[in-house]
Amino acid sequence: MEKNDIILTYGSDPVAMTRALLEAIDIESLIPDKNTSIALKPNLVVAVTADSGATTHPAIVKEILSHLREKGYSRIKIVESAWVGDSTKEGFRVNGYEAISKTFEVPLVDVKDDEYRKLTSNGITMEISKTILDTDFLINLPVLKGHCQTAMTCALKNMKGCLSDRSKRMFHTLGLHKPIAALNAIRCADLVIVDSLNGDLDFEEGGNPVETDRMFATRDSVLCDSFGAQLLGFELEDIPYIQLAEKMGVGSTDLTRARFIQLNEPANNNEARPSGEVAYLAKHTLPKNACSACYGNLIHALKRLDEVDRLGNLETQICIGQGYKGEADPNKIGVGVCTKGLGKSLTGCPPKAIDMIQFIKDL
Numbered sequence: 493m494e495k496n497d498i499i500l501t502y503g504s505d506p507v508a509m510t511r512a513l514l515e516a517i518d519i520e521s522l523i524p525d526k527n528t529s530i531a532l533k534p535n536l537v538v539a540v541t542a543d544s545g546a547t548t549h550p551a552i553v554k555e556i557l558s559h560l561r562e563k564g565y566s567r568i569k570i571v572e573s574a575w576v577g578d579s580t581k582e583g584f585r586v587n588g589y590e591a592i593s594k595t596f597e598v599p600l601v602d603v604k605d606d607e608y609r610k611l612t613s614n615g616i617t618m619e620i621s622k623t624i625l626d627t628d629f630l631i632n633l634p635v636l637k638g639h640c641q642t643a644m645t646c647a648l649k650n651m652k653g654c655l656s657d658r659s660k661r662m663f664h665t666l667g668l669h670k671p672i673a674a675l676n677a678i679r680c681a682d683l684v685i686v687d688s689l690n691g692d693l694d695f696e697e698g699g700n701p702v703e704t705d706r707m708f709a710t711r712d713s714v715l716c717d718s719f720g721a722q723l724l725g726f727e728l729e730d731i732p733y734i735q736l737a738e739k740m741g742v743g744s745t746d747l748t749r750a751r752f753i754q755l756n757e758p759a760n761n762n763e764a765r766p767s768g769e770v771a772y773l774a775k776h777t778l779p780k781n782a783c784s785a786c787y788g789n790l791i792h793a794l795k796r797l798d799e800v801d802r803l804g805n806l807e808t809q810i811c812i813g814q815g816y817k818g819e820a821d822p823n824k825i826g827v828g829v830c831t832k833g834l835g836k837s838l839t840g841c842p843p844k845a846i847d848m849i850q851f852i853k854d855l
């Protein structure tokens with residue numbers, strides 16, 4: 493498999509599709525030494541199952557492990573961390589990773605419990621999982637889905653699960669795009685296998701899965717995300733971290749030079765696009781460096797209020813994010829402990845969506 497290859501397969505059976513991709517990839521040509529340490533990095537950002545459109549289908553992980561074992565690789569780990577405020581272990585549990593770990597004799601590494609190394613790239617210092625940095629060959633298994641702050645998440649952003657929670661928070665204070673690119677400049681995946689079976693095209697944390705029935709594999713994380721952006725109908729300019737990563741030498745955005753290898757024909761045209769609902773709900777917010785969990789909860793709260801026609805009454809925009817720390821404007825309203833200095837504020841870090849709903853209803 494060449495660096496500019498994008499191997500595509502269509503269908504709804506993750507086992508057969510993963511097997512087809514693995515055969516086309518020829519993993520032994522990429523990892524000749526059977527003693528190589530390998531890490532699988534799925535997306536378990538929240539503790540929900542894959543049918544929600546938020547997390548990687550465990551069947552993909554199982555099939556890759558089965559293939560790697562068959563080929564004689566033994567030094568394999570599964571490495572991940574949930575977003576700030578959620579439990580990785582719960583994500584492992586609800587998706588059956590304990591059984592997977594037992595069957596294939598692979599350890600589960602919760603990055604929240606890992607040791608970190610502090611590294612600097614493009615002026616940004618971050619704490620990265622020691623397990624990830626010590627891994628010889630990293631297989632990234634992102635879900636192609638929407639994101640309420642960065643429009644889209646796929647390979648480059650999935651690497652954020654390799655950070656300490658402190659660094660995840662710091663990424664938000666820096667606006668996400670540059671730090672995501674900088675992280676990948678330190679360590680990006682050696683192989684990406686994308687779960688684009690039923691990702692939620694609006695929300696990172698799922699809830700509105702859209703069947704797109706495809707998976708694809710590439711060795712270039714920038715090419716991967718450029719292709720993902722195209723599939724979701726975005727311009728590269730809509731997702732600045734992709735071009736920033738290219739500038740930092742992570743990979744190429746040039747899809748005209750990609751070699752597409754399509755293993756079968758799609759059953760439909762797979763033209764699913766984000767609904768634009770997030771942009772509509774976001775008009776009621778004033779974010780300044782908000783953490784994903786916090787902002788995601790607010791968007792969900794606004795969605796629930798919109799469903800019962802309570803959003804039209806909302807006369808003010810809701811402040812949210814670390815950028816409000818120390819601000820004391822009595823005329824502003826905010827959610828999250830970062831906004832505690834404002835006129836009205838809901839405490840919590842992050843506050844629950846259900847508490848946000850009540851707080852907004854009571855305004």
Ligand code: SF4
Pocket residue numbers: 661781782783785786812813814827828829830831840841842843
């Ligand atoms: S309250 Fe502030 S620090 Fe806590 S999750 Fe929300 S934005 Fe992040």
